[in-house]
Amino acid sequence: MAYKTVRINLTTPQSPRQSVLVIYTGGTFGMVYEPQTGQLVPFDFDRVVDRLPELKRLTFDITLLTLPAIIDSSNMKPAVWVELAQIIQDNYQQYDSFVILHGTDTMAYTASALSFILVDLNKPVILTGAQLPIGVARSDARENFITALEIAAAVDSVVSQDGYRPVVPEVCVYFNSLLLRGNRSTKRESVQFNAFASENYPHLATAGVSIDYNRLFIRPWQPGQALQLRTELDPNVTILKLFPGITQPVVESIVNIPNLRGIVLETFGAGNAPTDEWFLDTLKRAIDRGVSVFNVSQCEGGRVTQGHYQTSQQLLQIGVVSGADITTEAAITKLMVLLGQERDPQRLRALLAQPLSGEMND
Numbered sequence: 001m002a003y004k005t006v007r008i009n010l011t012t013p014q015s016p017r018q019s020v021l022v023i024y025t026g027g028t029f030g031m032v033y034e035p036q037t038g039q040l041v042p043f044d045f046d047r048v049v050d051r052l053p054e055l056k057r058l059t060f061d062i063t064l065l066t067l068p069a070i071i072d073s074s075n076m077k078p079a080v081w082v083e084l085a086q087i088i089q090d091n092y093q094q095y096d097s098f099v100i101l102h103g104t105d106t107m108a109y110t111a112s113a114l115s116f117i118l119v120d121l122n123k124p125v126i127l128t129g130a131q132l133p134i135g136v137a138r139s140d141a142r143e144n145f146i147t148a149l150e151i152a153a154a155v156d157s158v159v160s161q162d163g164y165r166p167v168v169p170e171v172c173v174y175f176n177s178l179l180l181r182g183n184r185s186t187k188r189e190s191v192q193f194n195a196f197a198s199e200n201y202p203h204l205a206t207a208g209v210s211i212d213y214n215r216l217f218i219r220p221w222q223p224g225q226a227l228q229l230r231t232e233l234d235p236n237v238t239i240l241k242l243f244p245g246i247t248q249p250v251v252e253s254i255v256n257i258p259n260l261r262g263i264v265l266e267t268f269g270a271g272n273a274p275t276d277e278w279f280l281d282t283l284k285r286a287i288d289r290g291v292s293v294f295n296v297s298q299c300e301g302g303r304v305t306q307g308h309y310q311t312s313q314q315l316l317q318i319g320v321v322s323g324a325d326i327t328t329e330a331a332i333t334k335l336m337v338l339l340g341q342e343r344d345p346q347r348l349r350a351l352l353a354q355p356l357s358g359e360m361n362d
């Protein structure tokens, strides 16, 4: 599809060195008050410079692309993840980095999905958004967007035959002064500005007076590899969150969903689940018919250690795969992507257990 793009003409005289493609998907970020009704409505993103004139003072080239249908991110779908990945691939040679403006509600899912879809990514893809619309005076949109752009355009002074080395060549979420690995991020707050956390992986950067990068934890740049996409995502997955008192009909109705191929099992603590015979039998029957069950803890921090307690030993025995310290967002998107690649349940389980894109420490 041919997308319409708009270039921001910089006021700085020096010729721009880096070029950033901004992809606008929707969300709270782009809302303004309509003068007649006083209601919040999406604004014309092509005119973002009217709202943020400081964009013109940045020292790199910025191009804006708006998706044909802008959405509240609660309407995000795998097809849009693939569309975003395809836009990045189609523009990969032309731009040095990418910023995706996205609603906060499902940003961590999109960041996780893109980290698995974009294979051998060697350029920054930074997602950001806002808790308060750009049309509100106290909005966090300005800082989030400008700093995300700065991070996307950041390069090391080292120049190789492949060009400048980007500081953050991976999919990240930037929000409220923190740069997080995308597939380690979760939305943890719906009111305060500190909307995102990464409990099990260090922040990749902190933005204050300067932007301090935590280089040891940033994925190394590996130039010379061509970007490839995993575009087949299988939607036949679900999340089963355990709670004390969960009943057999509930578990059975989920496990027996027609065509189901993968379950993220949200367990207690370090990966523990009830030891009732009916529960383990129901799961085992699903695993025996080829459904992959991926064990993710309900705790934000820490990890699943199957076999540490008796209450997780049996999960290990029936073939549940440990998700180690993965987030639910990364687990469900990893399942979709791997199920789209691999039909053999045994091979799939082996792939699930390994880190695919820095989303877990096995």
Ligand code: ASP
Residues within 6 Å of the ligand: 026, 027, 028, 029, 071, 072, 073, 074, 102, 103, 104, 105, 106, 129, 130, 131
């Ligand atoms: N509902 C909005 C969305 O995720 C919330 C936000 O952008 O912060 O699209």
